[in-house]
Amino acid sequence: DLLGGAARDLTKTWKGQNIQEYLSELLDKLEQHSDIEVLLNAEVVGASGFVGNFETQVAVGNETKTVEHGIVMVATGGKAADTDEYLYGKNPRVTRWHEIEHDPEKLKNAEIIVFIQCVGSRDQNRPYCSRICCTASILQAISIKENNPDTNVFILYRDIRTYGEKECLYKKAREMGVVFVRYSLDNKPKVTEIENGLEVVVFDPILQKNLKIKADYVNLATAIEPVENAAISEFYKIPLNAENFFMEAHAKLRPVEFATDGIFLCGLAHYP
Ligand code: SF4
Incomplete structure (x- = not known):
């Protein structure tokens, strides 16, 4: 699998900025960053905890890893x-x-x-x-x-x-x-x-x-349309709307976070 999501298909933003150039710069930074570990072909199979103290089980190949983390960013896409x-x-x-x-x-x-x-x-x-x-x-x-x-x-x-x-x-x-x-x-x-x-x-x-x-x-x-979000919604106890996109805490006042502290959302997972 590859990083980049729907952006891989796009050439430029509506203002004319080059998306592929930006994406490749971002991926380079990501690779060089010592605090970022990328798990490709990974699937979240369980989660528990609260803000500052989450534990997520991630299946990668035949292995299941436990990742400890402080916050969750939901970016499952569409x-x-x-x-x-x-x-x-x-x-x-x-x-x-x-x-x-x-x-x-x-x-x-x-x-x-x-x-x-x-x-x-x-x-x-x-x-x-x-x-x-x-x-x-x-x-x-x-x-x-x-x-x-x-x-x-x-x-x-x-x-x-x-x-x-x-x-x-x-x-x-x-x-x-x-x-x-x-x-x-x-x-x-x-x-x-x-x-x-x-x-x-x-x-x-x-x-x-x-x-x-x-x-x-x-x-x-x-x-x-959304991807299959039901499992993530259940693991982190975060709501989906009627169309199965993730639902923010408040459309105007808290548009990119959930009611549960420490869990945020971005991109098409939210709603186009
Ligand atoms: S943006 Fe809305 S109105 Fe335009 S094609 Fe898409 S669904 Fe239809």
Whole structure:
């Protein structure tokens, strides 16, 4: 296993900072730090104690180690949900999240790329907003336009939720010619295979007509879901919310700690 989590998949932050450079500096510091021991492929199998005096049993290979520590930082992460919607897994032209960026050759020759937002988010199964996908798709769209302004990029969305200052990215994308088309949960876009591509049909509420888009690639912003957190929650007696993300002590006043002293949380373990 490797350190780095979801950051390994990312190239830059929304402000343009290089994530891989930062990550590799951080990993170097970690390796050189005499007080840090990294246990890879490890699993927490038991825990007891209180702030300043925790004991955690960690299974590493065939061995179980007991680690004594003063605090706990919960950083179990999250992941992009799998899906079988929109031909994902059936047609290689349908990708999800950062998969499309991993093959720059594809992007170079593409004439039309369609992003579909809210795939498996904000529906009956996962009522929550995954919060980072609108920004991620818009960043990808901007980068595609910067590299090749002639590529037509469509983003099919239900609501654009580029939180806070990230709204500037939404404005920038529109100025660069990215086309945003709104769809509703009861009338989702349809993706079918055609010769040398994909056909995406989406109802445009402004034109009051179906748009037919002949796309080279379709990229899906699938929901962010938690990893299996039940065991950690039980060992340290820390609560999960209805979606199985960890729940902070107080959303506004104590957003990165639990009610139990000495236990903190960070990253996607919390909520995207
Ligand atoms: S961030 Fe955007 S795409 Fe993601 S769930 Fe929220 S509204 Fe949907």
